[in-house]
Amino acid sequence: MTGLESHLRTRRSEDRKLLIPYVTGGLANWKEGIRAAVAAGADAVEVGIPFSDPVMDGPVIQEASQRALDAGATPPAILAEIPSLDVQVPIVVMLYYNTVFRTGHERFASLCRQNGVSGAIVPDLPLEEATRWCAAADDAGVETVMLAAPTAPDERLPRIAARARGFVYAVGLLGITGERDALANTATAIAGRVKAVTDLPVLVGVGVSNAQQAREACRVADGVIQGASVVRRLMESGPDAVGDYISEVRHAIDTQ
Amino acid sequence: MSVMVEPDESGRFGQFGGRFVPETLVPACQELELGFREAWGDPAFRAELDHLLRTYAGRPSILTECNNLGRQLGIRLLLKREDLNHTGSHKINNVLGQALLAKRMGKKRIVAETGAGQHGVASATAAALLGLECKVFMGAVDMERQALNVFRMRLLGAQVEPATSGSRTLKDAVNEAMRDWVATVETTHYCLGSVMGPHPYPWMVRQFHRVIGDEAREQCLAATGADPDVVVACVGGGSNAIGIFSGFIDTKARLVGVEPAGGAAVGRGVPGVVHGMKSYLMQDEHGQVQEAHSISAGLDYPGVGPEHSYLSEIGRAEYPSVTDEEVVGGFSLLAKTEGIIPALECAHAVAWIAREAPNMAGQTVLMNLSGRGDKDVAQMMDILA
Numbered sequence: 001m002t003g004l005e006s007h008l009r010t011r012r013s014e015d016r017k018l019l020i021p022y023v024t025g026g027l028a029n030w031k032e033g034i035r036a037a038v039a040a041g042a043d044a045v046e047v048g049i050p051f052s053d054p055v056m057d058g059p060v061i062q063e064a065s066q067r068a069l070d071a072g073a074t075p076p077a078i079l080a081e082i083p084s085l086d087v088q089v090p091i092v093v094m095l096y097y098n099t100v101f102r103t104g105h106e107r108f109a110s111l112c113r114q115n116g117v118s119g120a121i122v123p124d125l126p127l128e129e130a131t132r133w134c135a136a137a138d139d140a141g142v143e144t145v146m147l148a149a150p151t152a153p154d155e156r157l158p159r160i161a162a163r164a165r166g167f168v169y170a171v172g173l174l175g176i177t178g179e180r181d182a183l184a185n186t187a188t189a190i191a192g193r194v195k196a197v198t199d200l201p202v203l204v205g206v207g208v209s210n211a212q213q214a215r216e217a218c219r220v221a222d223g224v225i226q227g228a229s230v231v232r233r234l235m236e237s238g239p240d241a242v243g244d245y246i247s248e249v250r251h252a253i254d255t256q
Numbered sequence: 257m258s259v260m261v262e263p264d265e266s267g268r269f270g271q272f273g274g275r276f277v278p279e280t281l282v283p284a285c286q287e288l289e290l291g292f293r294e295a296w297g298d299p300a301f302r303a304e305l306d307h308l309l310r311t312y313a314g315r316p317s318i319l320t321e322c323n324n325l326g327r328q329l330g331i332r333l334l335l336k337r338e339d340l341n342h343t344g345s346h347k348i349n350n351v352l353g354q355a356l357l358a359k360r361m362g363k364k365r366i367v368a369e370t371g372a373g374q375h376g377v378a379s380a381t382a383a384a385l386l387g388l389e390c391k392v393f394m395g396a397v398d399m400e401r402q403a404l405n406v407f408r409m410r411l412l413g414a415q416v417e418p419a420t421s422g423s424r425t426l427k428d429a430v431n432e433a434m435r436d437w438v439a440t441v442e443t444t445h446y447c448l449g450s451v452m453g454p455h456p457y458p459w460m461v462r463q464f465h466r467v468i469g470d471e472a473r474e475q476c477l478a479a480t481g482a483d484p485d486v487v488v489a490c491v492g493g494g495s496n497a498i499g500i501f502s503g504f505i506d507t508k509a510r511l512v513g514v515e516p517a518g519g520a521a522v523g524r525g526v527p528g529v530v531h532g533m534k535s536y537l538m539q540d541e542h543g544q545v546q547e548a549h550s551i552s553a554g555l556d557y558p559g560v561g562p563e564h565s566y567l568s569e570i571g572r573a574e575y576p577s578v579t580d581e582e583v584v585g586g587f588s589l590l591a592k593t594e595g596i597i598p599a600l601e602c603a604h605a606v607a608w609i610a611r612e613a614p615n616m617a618g619q620t621v622l623m624n625l626s627g628r629g630d631k632d633v634a635q636m637m638d639i640l641a
Contacts, residue, residue, distance in 0.1 A: 102543030175439035
């Protein structure tokens with residue numbers, strides 16, 4: 001698998017806005033959902049490793065995580081299925097820190113590497129606590145995406161960007177994941193603030209809820225992450241609905 | 257070795273503690289750390305808090321010697337009567353401190369989690385007194401078990417929101433409170449109810465509760481002429497235990513934190529990270545947090561405050577557990593021998609003392625009676641029927 005950052009930089013250099021859907025691993029039809037999303041134009045895919053206490057997630061992803069756990073999903077089992085996805089874009093895992101901590105930093109990083117995972121997002125691991133994991137991930141060639149929140153003071157953003165690999169995840173609003181009626185003003189504001197301090201790709205996630213909002217966010221950001229809107233469709237209607245939705249978002253951001 | 261001092265720069269007690277929160281909350285935690293440090297060092301803030309503790313909460317709480325039960329068990333038994341504080345538990349100490357601090361920091365609203373409802377009631381009380389808006393998250397299961405406290409909170413003007421995810425108990429109420437805080441951090445203070453969570457909470461909440469131990473140390477000396485041999489408290493998150501331990505950390509007293517058998521984080525957990533802190537945690541091999549099961553909603557928590565993990569690791573405190581059955585016995589024992597109905601949480605400490613008394617013959621045992629049992633009477637009517 002090519003590196004996450006180099007892949008995203010290449011696509012960005014072709015004047016393409018970046019689209020990364022999120023799918024909860026272990027949810028019914030999750031692999032089919034991912035394949036449909038990639039076929040519809042996803043530039044990378046975020047696979048959620050379900051956790052018992054997902055404090056950054058709203059009702060949709062909480063529900064998906066609980067369904068996956070109830071179906072017996074475990075972190076190693078989900079990682080082991082990633083090679084069988086057989087998609088030609090980078091896979092990034094999104095997980096809570098206790099999954100890494102309990103497994104062991106080096107062991108988890110190496111599990112990611114072995115299964116072709118390019119990057120990791122750990123939303124409850126802020127800059128000050130990230131050193132140990134980042135070192136293990138760096139050694140294994142796993143790119144750790146850092147998050148930048150609207151509450152971050154200006155001096156913090158360059159430090160976040162310096163530690164980020166792959167891309168910077170700009171948190172679109174004050175709050176947890178989930179669909180909203182309108183894109184918050186904070187979404188483009190944080191994307192702009194991060195872009196001002198780094199050349200890394202900057203993607204907005206959390207609260208980017210439909211094609212129209214994705215297009216708005218992409219006026220400033222290099223791309224968007226689509227979480228709850230994708231997972232809800234997968235749970236309600238299945239993989240085809242995910243593919244249709246990603247096509248719609250793809251079209252919206254391609255025709256800025 | 258200095259114990260029970262300020263945690264290190266990263267908010268750690270040994271390897272435990274830290275600040276494992278989403279980026280969104282990092283500035284708020286930093287601001288709170290600064291705000292607390294400043295307030296705690298400001299004589300005017302301390303005087304204001306002290307005034308409220310004396311004229312509103314009813315401090316100092318008294319020390320009661322249990323002659324009947326002591327004679328029966330062959331020990332000298334002293335109770336620190338936090339159950340006599342306004343709102344019926346030790347929780348008011350922390351809540352008055354945090355609510356004053358929230359106002360000082362310009363916050364208009366507090367959110368809180370609650371298990372048995374004691375911290376929720378205390379938070380609602382402080383919010384009413386100080387003119388803050390208050391929302392309390394409570395597990396849906398606990399709202400049933402503690403319907404009286406739900407009504408009390410609403411009577412006090414607070415909004416009570418059920419936590420319907422996961423085990424629908426205290427752990428899930430913490431998740432919901434954190435989710436609310438992530439969205440409202442600019443106007444809202446998270447009034448966390450125990451010595452847990454991200455730095456500075458474990459340290460700050462301990463400082464607000466150390467008044468328990470400081471008073472008890474003097475009262476114990478006045479009553480017996482010496483420090484106690486054993487200091488006992490129940491442990492869920494561990495705030496009342498930390499409060500009383502802090503007065504005796506530099507004595508030779510045994511420090512005993514009693515956990516419920518179904519929620520023995522220190523006794524049976526392994527280090528993990530949840531709710532912003534690294535601490536002992538009941539979890540499976542993949543790091544999924546397990547559900548605690550305890551007769552008392554207030555101890556129904558799979559984690560524990562990080563300083564307890566540290567005190568256990570360095571061998572300064574011990575953390576045995578008691579079964580629900582033993583707790584029911586402890587509840588009745590204190591009621592019948594001393595005319596004091598303890599909270600089910602504190603009945604854990606009574607149960608341990610009753611069980612271990614033969615090994616403590618002639619010793620002075622100080623127990624923190626951190627809450628009164630009125631809230632548990634309905635539940636006990638069913639159990640004892």
